[in-house]
Amino acid sequence: MTHAAQKSDNITTAQLLTLLENSVLPLYQQGVQLNEHAPKLVLAYSGGVDSEVLAFGLSAFAQKHPHIACLLIHVHHGLSPNANVWVEHCISRANHYQLPVQIERVKVEKGPRESLEAKARDARYQAFERYLNPGDILLTAHHQDDQLETVLLALKRGQGPKGLGAMAPMQLYKQSWLLRPLLAISRLQIEQFATQYQLSHIEDESNQDDSYDRNFLRLEIIPRLKQRWPSIATTAARSAALCAEQQQVIDDEVSHRLPQWLTLPTDTDGLVTESSGFKLAQLSQLTPAWQALLFRGYLQHCGVNLPSQSQLQQILLQLIEAKEDANVAIQWGDYQVKRFANAAYVLTHQALESVDATKLESDIRAVLAGELNQASGKIGQLPFSVQIQAQELAQQDIPTSVTPLLALPLDQAQITVQYGATGAIKCQPQFATSQRSKPRELKKLWQECHIPPWRRQQIPLIFYGDVLVAAIGLWIDKRYLAAPGQPGLSLPLLTTR
DSSP states (O other), X not given: OOHHHHHTSOOOHHHHHHHHHHHHXXXXXXXXXXXXXXXXXXXXOOOSHHHHHHHHHHHHHHHHOTTSXXXXXXXXXXXXXXXXXXXXXXXXXXHHHXXXXXXXXXXXXXXXXXXXXXXXXXXXXXXXXXXXXXXXXEEOOOOHHHXXXXXHHXXXXXXXXXXXXXXXXXXXXXXXXXXXXTTTSOHHHHHHHHHHTTOOOOOOXXXXXTTSHHHHIIIIIHHHHHHHOTTHHHHHHHHHHHHHHHHHHHHHHHHHHGGGGEEOTTXXXXXTTSSOEEXXXXXXXXXXXXXXXXXXXXXXXXXXXXXXXXXXXXHHHHHHHXXXXXXXXXXXXXXXXXXXXXXXXXXXXXXXXXXXXXXXXXXXXXXXXXXXXXXXXXXXXXEEEEEEEOOOOOOTTOOOOOOOOEEOOSSGGGEEEEEOOOTTOEEOEEOSSOBOSSOEXXXXXXXXXXXXXXXXXXXXXXXXXXXXXXXXXXXXXXXXBOOTTSOEEEOOOOOOX
């Protein structure tokens, strides 16, 4: 019997159940040990033939393992005139399988140059996430022919080993797991199973629209490929697994090397306002391949969407060739990379938006009036709170560390909060554990405190009248410290390094 003929052999209910058990039970046992609550199984249930077969299998699984909670989730996208009929089908079939089902209605909004497929997929997974607790297991019905489509699309996009690795049978998904138990099963086997067991399923009319890339491959290209090379889905899956294996080796080595390239807020040269940066000092000594791998690793560490290969090359070129005092700002998508003190930092456009001082000023006045316990906010990754605190008096012969507090204003009306001020303003800063004996200009203090230019307009500055008395998160002017034993405003201060 040929390999191609084997792949069209019918699968049985027992084999389908074994596939599910082999995929699910090890993770379930692990979840029971690690989490307070036993994991549940959540099936992405469209009602199409693939998920219908998997729902049938899950029904058999639930009967054999009744202690494991199972849930079907059907997402109503509102994109098809038949969407309500599909909902009725899914509810009916779920009742037949004796499995609970949840219908989630989502709204898919596509912007210019955005893929409707991608937006619908994002909306689906956001719906699934609402039902996933840590350790839960999300099941999808992707099969071997879906894997071939994914590999071909990755080739079309010019992707490397990561993209060509396509879909994994098992992967972490947020704090849960994503399993694809049918990934080694062909579309033909699934359709034969549905026919054999007379499983009714929906037919999405959009699957016949070859303007979508996946449909074009499914309808026009893959049938011709299989006619020439019947086992191409199997061999492509093997190539995808090899690419994924190579990518895992690369990821492991990047994870090993990356920490020495990161600068953290606690480092001597770190920025308290940023969660992490990427050191540039020795980057030019590496090969271009390692420059790209490490910087891509930094971007993934920060959880941002990666730029294209050409964009990444431009980013690295500008970062490496720029002079140390150059104001580098490179943008792609919702992100941009900036350079400061020989390190690169990735930021969202939203993180760089100007801040309105009205709310913080109002909240601080409410704290002073006793109407609010504390005023709070955030500077980059640095959270802060401002509250009234009484300062303890040192007892005789017992040393005590006195926390610097900002003296309360004589009149609440004189307090204002500003974001940004002229660099010529002078201040005599009291930091958390040290102070300056002479006043310094604000622009010099920004440099001394390692505050990058993009954050200087986001530091809340407290004024009493026209006098700058404090920079929240950094210092209090020494001349406006609360006297020992007197209450004052407690605010976070910088520990100078």
